[in-house]
Amino acid sequence: MSQKTTLRQFLKANEANLPAPLSELDHLLHSIARTAKTVHAHVTRAAITDLYGTAGSSNIQGEEQQKLDVLANTLFVTTFRESNLVCVVGSEEEEEIILMDNNDAEYVVAMDPLDGSSNIDVNVSIGTIFSVFKRKSEKGTKPKVEDVLQKGTEQLIGGYVLYGTATAFVFTTGNGVHIFTYDPKGGEFLLTHTNLEIVKDSKTYSCNEGGFLGFTEGVKKYIDFCKEEGDYKARYIGSLVADFHRNMLKGGIFIYPSTQKTPKGKLRLLYECNPLAFIAEQAGGKAYDGRVRIMEIEPESLHQRTTYYVGSANMVDKALELIETHE
Secondary structure: OOOOOEHHHHHHHOHHHOOOOHHHHHHHHHHHHHHHHHHHHHHHOOOOOOOOOEEEEEOOOOOEEEHHHHHHHHHHHHHHHHHOOEEEEEEOOOOOOEEOOOOOOOEEEEEEEEEOHHHHHHOOOEEEEEEEEEOOOOOOOOOOHHHOOOOHHHOOEEEEEEEOOOEEEEEEOOOOEEEEEEEOOOOEEEEEEOOOOOOOOOOEEEOOHHHHHHOOHHHHHHHHHHHHHOOOEEOOOOOHHHHHHHHHHHOOEEEEOOOOOOOOOOEEHHHHHHHHHHHHHHOOOEEEOOOOEHHHOOOOOOOOEEOEEEEOHHHHHHHHHHHHHHO
8 A cells, every 4th residue: 555645744845835934824724623623532532522512602603503513613723823923813713803912923713613412412524624824914014803804815725624433633724625535543644635626516505405595585596496406405514614524525515504493594604615715716616695696705793694506506596596596
């Protein structure tokens, strides 16, 4: 069996394609990878160590926090603070931005520390999602919320970690999408997919059809189109990272439209939709809010929500066509 490439070896070999100095991005990505290993260890032992269940608190969205939500948030915030590279973090679990007490640092992180946490207790795959930007404010000054409120087109790195049957670390720096799989035996993330491409057409759609009656007419028409074609398959896990990862590897579209209950959509633009949109586009896919390219939306607030259509390019195009025609 041929020896697999480690994360550090990969970054060194691709130094010319990195959007920032190797020493900085190597340190930052390794910090994320190291913390992901710690989260992986906690996830695999959650039932044994009493980390299942709620933490007795809610996040800014009013969602009940799970014990692992709180733990993952603490671990990643600590990691970014200790990296000395990050000046400010925006997290799903925190109402306001988190200052890292390092005004000379140049990088900004937006993250969902543990996506899909409602599935923790039932052993369904969950994940971490993150974006990395360069700050907009002057180096040496106190960071501002505007440093986090950047369009997706400004991302240096978009990535996620999937904690499933295997733990996968997936990211792009704007030069293709690469997947590293954690090897518990050696303690390393090893390259298992490079320059991943999502097929342009597929027969899989991922959508919570429990809200069908509240969907707009165009979305209903697209769901009907998939059903009337006969050989389409509905596959919906309910963990964004898990649904997205499956479609990246096998093709498909993920849909989270507006409903009567959530007229602006449910997913968060900054730390869920933008990083996955960056990855989807780098793999040849598309990501829209139904009309506008996700990465071109100007963020107005830290926890801004959006509708979301992401995945195989031709499937996204068909959904947009029906939305435009019927709305």
